[in-house]
Amino acid sequence: MTTAVAPNQISAPSTVARSTGVRSEKVRTSNVIKGEWIKFWSVRSLWVTLISAGVAMIGFGMIFSSVAESDAAAPGPAAFLSNPVDIALGGVGLAEMIIGVLGVLVVAGEYSTGLIRTAFAAVGRRSRVIRAKVAVVAASVFTVSGVAAAAAIAAGQAVYAGSEPTVPLAEVADVILGTSIYLTGIALIGIAFGFILRSTAGAIGTLVGGVFIGPNLLNLLPASITDYFMKYLPSEAGAAIMSQVDSPDLLSQGAAYGVFAAWVLGLLVVAAVLVSRRDA
Numbered sequence: 001m002t003t004a005v006a007p008n009q010i011s012a013p014s015t016v017a018r019s020t021g022v023r024s025e026k027v028r029t030s031n032v033i034k035g036e037w038i039k040f041w042s043v044r045s046l047w048v049t050l051i052s053a054g055v056a057m058i059g060f061g062m063i064f065s066s067v068a069e070s071d072a073a074a075p076g077p078a079a080f081l082s083n084p085v086d087i088a089l090g091g092v093g094l095a096e097m098i099i100g101v102l103g104v105l106v107v108a109g110e111y112s113t114g115l116i117r118t119a120f121a122a123v124g125r126r127s128r129v130i131r132a133k134v135a136v137v138a139a140s141v142f143t144v145s146g147v148a149a150a151a152a153i154a155a156g157q158a159v160y161a162g163s164e165p166t167v168p169l170a171e172v173a174d175v176i177l178g179t180s181i182y183l184t185g186i187a188l189i190g191i192a193f194g195f196i197l198r199s200t201a202g203a204i205g206t207l208v209g210g211v212f213i214g215p216n217l218l219n220l221l222p223a224s225i226t227d228y229f230m231k232y233l234p235s236e237a238g239a240a241i242m243s244q245v246d247s248p249d250l251l252s253q254g255a256a257y258g259v260f261a262a263w264v265l266g267l268l269v270v271a272a273v274l275v276s277r278r279d280a
Contacts, residue, residue, distance in 0.1 A: 054148030060091030061152035068162035088156025103190020192267035
């Protein structure tokens with residue numbers, strides 16, 4: 001006679017741990033982070049995507065800087081920007097899209113292969129998996145984007161063809177820091193969408209549509225609405241974070257940090273709640 005076994009007894013992490021002789025509470029967060037670090041830098045598509053974002057930031061910054069003011073009527077960032085630092089960071093727009101997709105791939109890729117279920121079962125507490133992925137991606141993106149931003153500004157000003165005076169790298173440390181923080185936040189938003197939607201295509205579509213295309217669509221609304229809500233979007237808060245001077249169209253830098261942090265942390269909290277309440 002066969003005894004029926006409840007589904008939750010099969011999938012419960014504690015049952016898996018007991019059957020293998022390993023107690024889930026013995027799994028330390030540091031060990032989970034170490035595993036995620038090895039996984040991140042072992043999967044070629046992930047680290048290549050991150051390095052590609054840095055290369056794109058530097059390369060496009062040099063291109064924009066080298067043609068600055070060479071043709072004022074020409075379209076593109078160089079036609080609308082005069083500050084050599086802003087022009088040198090003209091590649092950030094492309095880099096942030098690549099890094100956002102990276103954040104999605106770190107999570108949604110594992111959902112598509114089923115590896116995420118193995119990770120949840122092995123670790124026991126799903127929140128540890130989320131924290132480990134956030135820690136690894138944040139550290140990696142912050143470091144690479146900081147180096148890329150500094151290199152983009154230095155290289156861009158070295159080939160700058162405009163008439164404005166260039167700025168020493170030491171005087172734009174706050175811009176480099178702000179750029180690194182913004183790009184790191186975009187990667188974490190990508191992670192949140194990956195956990196929330198559990199679909200690579202759906203998460204990337206939501207990220208691109210909500211973060212990058214949404215502000216352009218908002219411009220179609222009446223100015224009274226646009227002027228108020230636009231500055232609170234993640235992309236506009238990021239623009240204020242990376243700016244050297246305050247703009248009346250943007251939040252102050254301090255407020256921008258608060259708004260951007262609220263977006264990132266809010267989405268991660270939603271992701272954590274959903275992950276804890278539904279099947280993997």
